[in-house]
């Protein structure tokens with residue numbers, strides 16, 4: 414794909430090295446990424462492909478700022494703002510996650526007692542000051558919260574999650590139901606970077622098609638998407654490019 418010279422990549426990984434030190438095994442060192450390079454432009458979907466254990470999920474966690482790395486840069490850009498997640502402070506990482514990065518992990522980390530609808534809607538409320546603070550009065554907060562729940566309803570309905578489940582905590586949901594809550598949470602806020610780790614693994618064909626549509630819409634609005642898709646049909650449909658791990 415040709416890119417406008419004036420457009421910078423939304424994700425730029427340079428000379429990235431990540432080694433795990435196994436403290437329970439006499440500090441044995443496991444090099445996973447060595448001098449890894451990649452760039453992803455707005456509107457692209459890059460699929461990470463390669464055998465199991467080659468470091469795809471590890472790279473994904475570096476792109477989300479979960480893992481530090483001993484060498485290299487992981488630069489994200491949004492508008493005039495940019496960050497190097499490899500050297501960013503925890504506060505900067507959190508700031509970027511709220512506004513700039515959406516991550517659909519393979520499994521939902523359900524929060525006890527929070528219903529599915531709020532798991533999704535909360536993602537839209539993260540940037541607001543908490544209820545009752547001076548910066549945002551109660552009425553205004555309630556209005557924003559209602560709008561967020563409305564958006565969450567629309568997406569959960571689109572993903573065919575039965576409305577009887579919306580107010581229930583997802584901990585007891587089936588694998589596919591949990592995955593759809595996870596996907597809704599990942600897609601509800603339009604961020605410049607979208608990370609997808611096996612987003613369709615537990616879904617039936619109809620819901621896989623919805624996710625494929627959601628990814629196409631994210632690309633069309635200019636998101637830089639990085640995904641791991643073991644389903645080759647899904648991968649071939651959504652990926653604009655593949656990056657191999659060997």
Ligand SMILES: Nc1ncnc2c1ncn2[C@@H]1O[C@H](COP(=O)(O)OP(=O)(O)OP(=O)(O)O)[C@@H](O)[C@H]1O
Pocket residue numbers: 433434443445463464465466467468469470471472
């Ligand atoms: N937190 C960790 N501590 C120690 N080793 C780890 C850690 N995370 C991953 N590894 C090791 O790093 C290597 C790469 O793991 P990773 O999960 O990135 O692989 P993957 O390419 O995503 O594989 P799969 O396709 O099976 O999901 C593996 O050998 C794994 O055992």
Ligand SMILES: [Mg+2]
Pocket residue numbers: 469470471
């Ligand atoms: Mg993996």
